[in-house]
Amino acid sequence: MQKLANRVANIAPFQVMAIMARAKHLQALGEDVIHLEVGEPDFIAPEAVNQAGAEAIAQGKTGYTAATGLPELRQAISKFYQSRYHVQVAPERIVVTPGASGALLLLSSLMVNEGQEVLMPDPCYPCNRHFLAQVGARARMLNCDASNNFEIPLEALDQEWDEHTAGVWLASPANPTGSVLSQEYVSQIWQSVRRHEGHVLVDEIYQGLVFEGEDFTALSVSDDIFVINSFSKYFAMTGWRLGWIVVPEWAIDGATKLAQNLFISAPAISQHAAIRAFESDVLAECEVRRLELATRRKTLIKGLKRIGLPIASAPQGAFYIYVDVSGITEDAMAWSLRLLEEKHVAVTPGADFGARDAHKYVRFAYTCDSHRLEMAIDRIADFIAGY
Numbered sequence: 491m492q493k494l495a496n497r498v499a500n501i502a503p504f505q506v507m508a509i510m511a512r513a514k515h516l517q518a519l520g521e522d523v524i525h526l527e528v529g530e531p532d533f534i535a536p537e538a539v540n541q542a543g544a545e546a547i548a549q550g551k552t553g554y555t556a557a558t559g560l561p562e563l564r565q566a567i568s569k570f571y572q573s574r575y576h577v578q579v580a581p582e583r584i585v586v587t588p589g590a591s592g593a594l595l596l597l598s599s600l601m602v603n604e605g606q607e608v609l610m611p612d613p614c615y616p617c618n619r620h621f622l623a624q625v626g627a628r629a630r631m632l633n634c635d636a637s638n639n640f641e642i643p644l645e646a647l648d649q650e651w652d653e654h655t656a657g658v659w660l661a662s663p664a665n666p667t668g669s670v671l672s673q674e675y676v677s678q679i680w681q682s683v684r685r686h687e688g689h690v691l692v693d694e695i696y697q698g699l700v701f702e703g704e705d706f707t708a709l710s711v712s713d714d715i716f717v718i719n720s721f722s723k724y725f726a727m728t729g730w731r732l733g734w735i736v737v738p739e740w741a742i743d744g745a746t747k748l749a750q751n752l753f754i755s756a757p758a759i760s761q762h763a764a765i766r767a768f769e770s771d772v773l774a775e776c777e778v779r780r781l782e783l784a785t786r787r788k789t790l791i792k793g794l795k796r797i798g799l800p801i802a803s804a805p806q807g808a809f810y811i812y813v814d815v816s817g818i819t820e821d822a823m824a825w826s827l828r829l830l831e832e833k834h835v836a837v838t839p840g841a842d843f844g845a846r847d848a849h850k851y852v853r854f855a856y857t858c859d860s861h862r863l864e865m866a867i868d869r870i871a872d873f874i875a876g877y
């Protein structure tokens with residue numbers, strides 16, 4: 491009998507997928523389900539981007555591109571770093587990938603040896619550890635507290651570093667917590683990791699979606715930090731499967747070889763469309779959406795407080811609120827499933843994001859409008875009253 495490779499057994503399925511499937515099923519049965527579980531707002535790609543994609547198809551621009559991406563797109567990304575974040579990033583350092591997911595896969599191969607470990611916060615984006623597993627490496631998750639903005643304490647980083655450690659992976663703004671790192675913190679992390687001769691990755695996929703704190707890029711701290719980004723969140727282009735990684739100059743050749751072999755190229759149509767994303771009208775549209783997300787964030791924070799769900803500190807970015815529900819239940823997973831079945835509100839239990847306190851937490855994504863969020867709050871209040 492044929493068998494799956496051993497590593498598959500160690501890949502945990504995304505719990506949120508099961509919740510989404512059940513939510514869709516309930517919806518198909520005619521129930522009005524409020525979706526706060528998905529990492530994708532109810533926006534579609536800006537119209538001008540859609541049109542640019544349609545034009546690319548009409549003009550037959552559908553073949554492979556250069557492995558590192560269309561030169562015009564790399565140039566546009568480089569200009570964006572200059573105009574918005576005032577940092578110079580040579581286009582040659584930008585490798586366009588199929589989503590941030592492609593960038594994470596590429597980085598795992600580029601920077602982590604078999605048997606090595608990468609330090610990352612618990613909680614964090616669940617796929618990170620699975621990308622590492624693909625290269626025979628492991629994530630070592632370090633406990634992070636809400637009271638400390640879910641940041642890895644600097645002392646912990648030094649204490650945990652040993653001969654097996656390859657680097658540290660952070661995200662800002664982060665999923666699932668919405669926390670935003672300060673430039674000062676990233677700089678301190680970089681100083682410490684540099685002493686250990688390791689690498690730092692900062693996943694900036696939620697860049698631009700910042701409501702409090704600094705919207706900066708880790709590239710302003712050092713050209714030797716690896717930075718990942720994507721068109722999925724700020725530009726609402728999840729299904730276009732397009733992202734990028736910025737690598738230090740000394741890593742360009744290695745990253746290029748991997749891009750050639752892993753992907754041949756990122757999707758051509760998406761790349762042609764994405765060039766349009768950096769023009770001022772599209773950026774203005776993205777800003778309007780950011781402001782809409784800011785309003786939703788306020789609505790949800792206020793609503794959660796009203797129904798007695800404490801938030802240690804308001805998350806500063808992304809579109810998530812990671813809420814401690816341990817005052818109500820000892821099992822956030824069972825609580826989330828019952829909330830969906832009984833009140834048709836879909837949320838993501840913490841189990842997807844970590845181990846230590848995961849059973850206490852639920853992630854709420856403010857991916858629908860304030861009116862729907864208010865409805866969700868009322869339903870959750872009813873649910874808690876009867877729990």
Ligand SMILES: Cc1ncc(COP(=O)(O)O)c(C=O)c1O
Binds near residue numbers: 719
């Ligand atoms: C922190 C983080 N990194 C990476 C990804 C992958 O994004 P994509 O492959 O759509 O660019 C996600 C998706 O939600 C995410 O939350």
